[in-house]
Structures are given as C-alpha cells and as structure tokens.
Amino acid sequence: MEKLVQHIKSQVSISAETMKIVQSRFTEKHYKKKEYLLRFGGSSTEVFFVSTGCVRTYITGFNGVEHNVVFSVENWWAGDLQGFIHKAPATYSIQALENTTVLSISQENWTFLVNEFPAFLAYSRILFRNSVIALESRIAQHLSFTAKERYQYFLNHYPNLIQRIAQKHIASYLGITPEFLSMLRNQKME
Amino acid sequence: MEKLVQHIKSQVSISAETMKIVQSRFTEKHYKKKEYLLRFGGSSTEVFFVSTGCVRTYITGFNGVEHNVVFSVENWWAGDLQGFIHKAPATYSIQALENTTVLSISQENWTFLVNEFPAFLAYSRILFRNSVIALESRIAQHLSFTAKERYQYFLNHYPNLIQRIAQKHIASYLGITPEFLSMLRNQKME
DNA sequence: CGAAAATTTGACATGACTCAACTGGAGTGG
DNA sequence: CCACTCCAGTTGAGTCATGTCAAATTTTCG
Numbered sequence: 001m002e003k004l005v006q007h008i009k010s011q012v013s014i015s016a017e018t019m020k021i022v023q024s025r026f027t028e029k030h031y032k033k034k035e036y037l038l039r040f041g042g043s044s045t046e047v048f049f050v051s052t053g054c055v056r057t058y059i060t061g062f063n064g065v066e067h068n069v070v071f072s073v074e075n076w077w078a079g080d081l082q083g084f085i086h087k088a089p090a091t092y093s094i095q096a097l098e099n100t101t102v103l104s105i106s107q108e109n110w111t112f113l114v115n116e117f118p119a120f121l122a123y124s125r126i127l128f129r130n131s132v133i134a135l136e137s138r139i140a141q142h143l144s145f146t147a148k149e150r151y152q153y154f155l156n157h158y159p160n161l162i163q164r165i166a167q168k169h170i171a172s173y174l175g176i177t178p179e180f181l182s183m184l185r186n187q188k189m190e
Numbered sequence: 191m192e193k194l195v196q197h198i199k200s201q202v203s204i205s206a207e208t209m210k211i212v213q214s215r216f217t218e219k220h221y222k223k224k225e226y227l228l229r230f231g232g233s234s235t236e237v238f239f240v241s242t243g244c245v246r247t248y249i250t251g252f253n254g255v256e257h258n259v260v261f262s263v264e265n266w267w268a269g270d271l272q273g274f275i276h277k278a279p280a281t282y283s284i285q286a287l288e289n290t291t292v293l294s295i296s297q298e299n300w301t302f303l304v305n306e307f308p309a310f311l312a313y314s315r316i317l318f319r320n321s322v323i324a325l326e327s328r329i330a331q332h333l334s335f336t337a338k339e340r341y342q343y344f345l346n347h348y349p350n351l352i353q354r355i356a357q358k359h360i361a362s363y364l365g366i367t368p369e370f371l372s373m374l375r376n377q378k379m380e
Numbered sequence: 381c382g383a384a385a386a387t388t389t390g391a392c393a394t395g396a397c398t399c400a401a402c403t404g405g406a407g408t409g410g
Numbered sequence: 411c412c413a414c415t416c417c418a419g420t421t422g423a424g425t426c427a428t429g430t431c432a433a434a435t436t437t438t439c440g
Contacts, residue, residue, distance in 0.1 A: 059330045059333070059334060061334040065334070067330065067333035067334045068333075069326055069329055069330050069333065070326070081319065081322060081323050081326070082323050082326075082327070085319070085323070091327075091330075092330075114315075118308050118311065121308065121311055121312060121315060122311060124315060125304075125311060125314060125315035125318060128315060128318035128319045128321070128322050129271070129275070129318045131318070131322045131325075132271060132318050132321045132322055132325065133271050133272050133275070135321075135322065135325035135326060135329065136259055136260070136271070136272075136325060137272070137281075138329060139259055139325065139328060139329060139332070140249045140257065140259050140281075140282075142329070142332050142365060143249070143257035143258075143259065143362070143365045144249060144251040144255070144257045146427075146428095147427075147428070148427095166385095166386070166387095167386075167387070168385095168386065168387080172333070175332060175333045176428070176429085177428075177429060177430080178386080178387075178388095179387085179388080179389085179428095179429080179430085179431095180427090180428055180429070181387095182386095182387060182388055182389080183388085183389085183428095185388095186388080186389090336395075336396095337395075337396070338395095356418070356419095357418075357419065358417095358418065358419080366396070366397090367396075367397060367398080368418080368419070368420095369396095369397075369398080369399095369419085369420080369421085370395085370396055370397070371419095372418095372419060372420055372421080373396090373420085373421080375419095375420095376420080376421090
C-alpha cells in the first residue's frame, strides 16, 4: 500500500484523512506468473495499481496472434479502461509476466473516490494526462520510425524492461515478429 | 462559444456562473486554410477547442516527411500537451486544413480553471480519459491491422472525414504513403 | 535430468515504399 | 474567361523491409 500512497502524494497534495479513506478502498491481490488479471470478453470491473512485478495488456488479433499494448511495472497502472468505463466486455486481456502484487479497486469505489475527493479526481486526471502524452508519442513513433528505430528507442528508454521481459513480448509490443527482432538484435549497430 | 458551452455541459454539470468565468478565459481565433496554430519547436502556450473547421497535429520525421497524429474537427480539441504541460518546445506542429475557428486558452488560464473549478477539472479529466481510450485502440490497430484494414476501419468510422480531408493526409495518418493508399482504394473490395 | 518454451537461423514470400512519369482539377493572373 | 501552373492523385516497375514457415539451438524450470 505504501507505494500507492507515495505515488499519489508525489502527484497531488492530499490530506492524511482522505488518504486513509482512499487506501481503504483498495484490495491487495497476488497473481502468479502467467495468471490472468482480466480476460478478453470478461467483465472489467476493476483497475490495478502494480506494487511489485509486471503485467502486460494485450489484444488478440483474429488470427489468434497476441499484441501487447501496454506493459505495467511497479508504480504504474493497468486496466481495460474502455470496458471499465462503459461497463462493456473487456477488449483487452491482462496477464502477469512475473509474480505480481497489485492493489485492485472496483468501479464503484473508483467512482466514489473520484466524486468525493477532488484530490483523487486531480490524481486520476494526471494519470490520464500522462498517458495521453505517452500514447501520442508512441503513435508518432509508429508512424515515423522503422522497426529497428523503434527497438533502439525502446532500448534507450526502458533498459530495465529489456532485462525483465521476454523478447517475444517486446517484439509484440514493437509491432514486429520475434524472428525479425532476433535478426535486428544480431545486426551490427550502425 | 456556444459549442464549447454545450460540449462542457454534455460532459459535466456546471453552474451558470462558473460557466461564465470559464468562457471569459477563452479567446476566439481564426485561421485560414494552411495557416499554422503552432509550429514544431515553437512555444506551446495555448490549447484549442475547434468550433468550426479542421486542423491536423503532426510530427516531422528527420527525412522531412510529415506524419499526422491527430485530426481535430468541430467539438474536439487540439494542442501539443507535452509542450504545454512541461513548458517545453513544441514536438508537434498544428495546421489548419480548412478555414477554422478555434477557442484558444492559455496555459495560465487553463491551470486557473482546473485549480479553481472542480467541474472544469472533471471536464478536463474526461477529455484525457476519452483520449486514452481512443489512443490505446489506435495503437492496438497499428499492431494488429494491415494497411488495408486500417483504411477500411477509417472508412467505416470516419466517413465524414474522408470527404473533407485530402487523401495524402489520410495516408499519413494511417502510416502509409499516398501512392500506396491510392492503390488500396482501387483494389476490388473483398 | 528432461520436456517445453524461447530464441536463433535461413530460405523464401509479400506488403509496402521509392521513384518517375502521367493525368486531371483547382487556383491564379492576365 | 482563358491559359498556365501547380499540386493531388494515379499508375507501374523495381526494390527493400518485414513476415512466414520450418528446423536447429539454447534456455527455463518442474
């Protein structure tokens, strides 16, 4: 719980009492590597703050190929927003890539906190805002970079993830096949 | 101004007085087709609500090729968030694709409204939240669809934009060359 | 240790790009 | 209102980036 508290405090100013109530609305959950936090088509009734470990959010193409859309490690969030907000079946699946501890919050509690506490409203706004910036930049990359450039960008910006995440998942995140990523890695760097 | 008022009202409940103050912080501006609202490297001191017309937000690759990241038509927003929030030089350029009327708001005024009025805070949160959903889905598309599938998706979801926006700009948004888009269009639909 | 999964390697296929030439419309100036 | 230019769109030939498939090799983990 401490990590969440710190994360919120780092973004907004919030009273101790409010923070206490906020905390009370989260539940700690544990997932083993490869377990699912959410499955495509299931109901997306909670979102997750990752305390330790790592999860991937992915879609499954019609040919059955999986495409990683987001990796969430410690101090970041994971969830199927689309389904969560519109109470619609999940479009994404979320799976633990390591043994992972999350703080889970239900839709009702989330809505409650957002409505009752401006500090929490502000916090969630900042989360979304940061996501928008990151996602726009990711799209810009996909439009303007080649596969190799995207890989090098990833290397430079997330060197820690390279260590932790299987190559096939990174390939999927970059939008290329594992075979092609393998080939890129073994090319001389120019 | 009326469109902005309606848009805000459609998303959050807000008092008439607050709305009046909100309105007072916006300035109407007019741009002719091809004029720039913001240029790469310039200072991103305002964001724009599009009342009429259409603008594109794009990046310029090192080879000089432009890549459209967002189209904003009536009742939607445009702006370089990255630069706006971090007071950094603009990463994107924003250009009118038609004669366009926008309501512009400065960083100071935006911050003021967000800090003083929870209703405006809530409104801006919803804007970001919707953007996150749309952007994630766009990334998912880029990962799992071929160029042709992306084009057909665009056709189905934004038939009105097809009418208004030059093909070369749509090609750029889809991440393909104008020549290739032209070829796709002339293929038999399967 | 042994089975299953991840990564590598290579031959071949193809989607998408480049470049260059051509066509046709939209805007402009005389 | 015509003639002209210029830009958007098309077409086609040749090429390159990336994907597919299949087999070999390495790593992971029970």
